[in-house]
Amino acid sequence: MRLEDYPTEPRYTARVLRTEDITEDGSDTEVREIVLELEKQKFDFEVGQSIGVLVKGSGDFGRSVHHRLYTVADTPMTSANPEVTIVVRRCNYIDDYSGEEFIGVNSNYLCDRRPGDEITITGPFGMPFTVPTDKNANLLLIGLGTGIAPFRALVKHIYRDIGNWKGKVRLLYGAHSGLELLYMNNKRDDFTNYYDEETFEAFKALSPRPNWADPIAWDFAIEDRADEIWKMLEDEHTYVYVAGQRPIRDALDKLFGEMAESDAVWAKKKADLIEQGRWVELVY
């Protein structure tokens, strides 16, 4: 579904309860965890769904509002009203040639909001990642950057709400540097909550030379686990969920193309998995 197809009505007012930069000190990216409280009304969020955020635009190109989507990372319940947590990366882009800086409208707006501020939201919108009804199902979760948000919610749901999960859950998380790892750093290490679960394992993929903007070394991260991952893919009870910024798609095609020993073999396998609903991407 294209962004333009998401309805911007009905609209709801949400109030910022808390906002915190959850990257390590010294990181040159800013990613904020923002907890929103809604006016009292029925608003059922589910893990993996997204909410829309509307920001008044300048009216350029006939657009009076900017509508952008953010994945529900958690649904804390600390007050009587519905609450929702989103994780937002401040997006700015500096043109290499002109040096001109382009400021991402909604991400900057959200990162600048402070407790008590009100914002306008839409949704919630569809959940791309369904939780299998069979507790023996395996899940391979692959996230890049803020793509960790739906998996934080999903893993919590599996182990805390459902419980006694029997299938393997493997979380592969990529970032350009350790400083960019969200929920796996000194400030927040949420996934340690599940490290005592026999079926859960999380591993990181980082860029070998973060300052050089080198690609993330996905192959290095799974070197010792390539056999296990390939076996999981061959198992009809495995679901692969992918989330994050667009480069993740190419990176994974390259990685799995190498594992399949041919891009064409991988393209066919991936198409089959997608058709069977066993490979689902949330790429933005």
Ligand SMILES: Cc1cc2nc3c(=O)[nH]c(=O)nc-3n(C[C@H](O)[C@H](O)[C@H](O)COP(=O)(O)OP(=O)(O)OC[C@H]3O[C@@H](n4cnc5c(N)ncnc54)[C@H](O)[C@@H]3O)c2cc1C
């Ligand atoms: C289903 C879904 C879920 C998502 N979940 C999340 C999430 O959990 N967290 C998250 O942070 N994001 C998420 N996103 C992405 C998010 O919706 C926005 O796309 C992102 O925040 C950027 O929006 P923006 O309004 O800040 O930037 P925009 O104003 O849309 O600009 C986009 C980018 O392009 C750059 N840019 C702007 N103008 C130019 C130009 N003229 N030339 C070159 N570059 C330019 C900006 O600097 C910015 O980096 C999700 C997207 C989808 C579709």
